[in-house]
Amino acid sequence: MVGSEASDSQRRGRPLLATAAQQFPAPTAEPRRSRTRSREPEEANTRTEQEPELNMRKEEEDKIRNIKMAVEDEFAKVIPADSLKLIKKVSLELATKIEQLQKTNSRIMQHEKDIECLKMMRVPNGMKPVSFPYETPFLDSLTFGESSWHVEIPEQTTLRDAKKIIHCSYLHSMRKIDLMIANAQRVDLRKATKKSEFVNKCSESFKSKVQTWRDLDLDFEEEEPEANKITTSMVESKASNVYNKTVDQAAALVKKRKDHLKFQEKKKQDMVNKMLLKTPEELLKQTIDARIKENVKQRSANSSRDGVNPHLNSASAFVATTSGMQSDPVETFWIETAKQNNKTQQEEMVRRFLDLTRSMTAPELKILMDCGKGHPGAYFYVPEYNRAISQWENKLRWRLFHSESEGDSQERSVWWKLRSRRSTPPCPHKLADEWEVFIYELKRGVFTTAYGKRSSLKFSQSCISNLSRVAKWGIQMLREGPVGAVRTDKDGGYALVWKQSLAKAVLDSLSLPVYGERFAHEAMVEDIAQDYTYIVKYIGHQTEDADL
Structure with missing residues (x-):
């Protein structure tokens, strides 16, 4: 800070990096033009991969900025800075708890779907299926001799089916426990996001600060602080406005996410419909043609060098x-x-x-x-x-x-x-x-x-x-x-x-x-598509093919 000409009051709100940037301007990008151009494809790929993460970060920053602006619009120059800071913190906690409540409700719905699926002895999507250490004909020939762990196993059940029943029963119990935990969290979050609870917290943060000023028993004459003029009812009214704005912002964010999920589901359904319209021969030809085209392109690029083939x-x-x-x-x-x-x-x-x-x-x-x-x-x-x-x-x-x-x-x-x-x-x-x-x-x-x-x-x-x-x-x-x-x-x-x-x-x-006709519901089609993607990823991993 020795070479800076700005006063102490002017430098107080300015970052050090900004001051250093003014003293030492960044060099121009002209000498590195060729290197920058060569990195353009890599930078484009990096931007594509980081785009979802940047969008989530931008949404979070916008949410925090909007909540702080709403609190400042209601309480600016009315209450002390410490109380304003506490109210901002309470408002941000309210927005976070509202978002946690939405996630908890989604988790409850998913747990209920998984429980219904496990009742039918089907492993839901996303759960690890029953594992068999090794394949042997004894899994289908031998029968399970005893029932344990309070699981009803029918007579003459093969070892394979017995393992599936026990696995599904175990997952069913685990999902019940998870559902109980999620319901308890939901009750606690609904209580914490009540309007009266939020208004009381804001009022208490204001009263604790104002009472300290009044205990001093000072005569401020004409410069009496605004905190001594505002009443508790006014603070509660303004806190109610902040609560409404926070809830409106959370509702808009939930609507935006639901619209995005609908768009993704429609896109996935369109892809499945296109796959169903094509025959296996067409899918095979399309995959082979794409790989041959890529190989021909690489071969042409290699043979374009100077010299002998x-x-x-x-x-x-x-x-x-x-x-x-x-x-x-x-x-x-x-x-x-x-x-x-x-x-x-x-x-x-x-x-x-x-x-x-x-x-x-x-x-x-x-x-x-x-x-x-x-x-x-x-x-x-x-x-x-x-x-x-x-x-x-x-x-x-x-x-x-x-x-x-x-x-x-x-x-x-x-x-x-x-x-x-x-x-x-x-x-x-x-x-x-x-x-x-x-x-x-x-x-x-x-x-x-x-x-x-x-x-x-x-x-x-x-x-x-x-x-x-x-x-x-x-x-x-x-x-x-x-x-x-x-x-x-x-x-x-x-x-x-x-x-x-x-x-x-x-x-x-x-x-x-x-092959005969078979009725396929939506879950079955999704399972088939997911299995197909797993197979393609496995082939790509075995062949070291980045495109797959």
């Missing part, structure tokens, strides 16, 4: 190491496809990819589909290394095939002498899954070792790729093309199916005379 090297490495193809024709195929992005080339790309996946074994296809965020699958691809490893793999596959086959011993002896450095053709025969996994793990170990020593290589350009890009490309093609991959329950791999045939089979199963 990021899928080129990884695709060449993956195709060359899994199918035994040379890197040159594969690389040429990718470049031509990237240059001529018409329908014919796209169909050719799909055909080539499907031919490759059809020739894969279950472990290879599973490795391809599982590569993603959790399985980076880093590969180091250099033409010289790739050719050497491919030759080693071809020789190993031929040796394994002839060692397991039951052919002529002389023919086997010929293949046992495969020690030449010349090119060995790929083995067209499929081996057992255990050998496929062994070869894959061995190749991955070799590539990983080479990847760790990449700084000591003498090649001018080393092609380091990531298999996750190939997996994303393959999954994208399986989503957009006529053929899709479906997980099997036999070997843990994937099976390629025609999407049109699969959709037709699903629709035929839904159109069979298995």
Whole structure:
């Protein structure tokens, strides 16, 4: 406060921050324009998330300000400042108790609904359902031998039904206790919010202060305080006006909240009606189309960078190491496809990819589909290394095939002498899954070792790729093309199916005379919608998808 020129009386009502802001003005926002623009989407999302909280805070601040203004309008320059402060406090307590009374009444209504629902042995929405530690057929086969805890359990009741009955009876007793507590709170709040109680509190706060002034027995001459001129009846009249204004404000707030709840219920009902009008096939198509559109948008954003297509090297490495193809024709195929992005080339790309996946074994296809965020699958691809490893793999596959086959011993002896450095053709025969996994793990170990020593290589350009890009490309093609991959329950791999045939089979199963019409009330529809949201949230959590 040394550098301030304002007097002490002027500084008394001014905040320190305001004085400091006048002495040291804030810098302009021009130098940080680019950073501010880059943060605009994040700030917009933050504002959207904090909007309900800000609205509630604004309503609370407006309520407090209006009550204080009402008290000052009635009692300003009439009663002492201490009494005015006490009356403001009593008025704010009145508004708080009125709001608590409304919440208590809502809680009582909810408790009564829950009790009626529990009487029918149904767990209300929002309550934790009966939990089963583990699923076992004994829950439905064994019967409950005795009744305890004053709960009537019919004879020949299964353990599952017995647990449900006991759980509902327990919740029923708990809700009765909660209802008793809420009713007691309601009686106390109604007594505290009576008009006579409020007027008496205001009158007592005034009398205690005025009596202290009168006990001094002083002669104030012409400057006699207004507190000595006002009577108790005048204070009670003004307190009655403050009470009426506070009640009117609380009623307006309750009406506003009821209108908001009606709007939310109507919005929810409209959403349920739209869902009921759509078939399961339409909902499934809508979800898949949205996800495919998002993936295509992300892929377009990634491929818009300068330089070579990021899928080129990884695709060449993956195709060359899994199918035994040379890197040159594969690389040429990718470049031509990237240059001529018409329908014919796209169909050719799909055909080539499907031919490759059809020739894969279950472990290879599973490795391809599982590569993603959790399985980076880093590969180091250099033409010289790739050719050497491919030759080693071809020789190993031929040796394994002839060692397991039951052919002529002389023919086997010929293949046992495969020690030449010349090119060995790929083995067209499929081996057992255990050998496929062994070869894959061995190749991955070799590539990983080479990847760790990449700084000591003498090649001018080393092609380091990531298999996750190939997996994303393959999954994208399986989503957009006529053929899709479906997980099997036999070997843990994937099976390629025609999407049109699969959709037709699903629709035929839904159109069979298995499902009949069923009357559904509002609570059942809400339960179905809530279960659907839980399933979507679970899928989003498992797949780490923020949109779901």
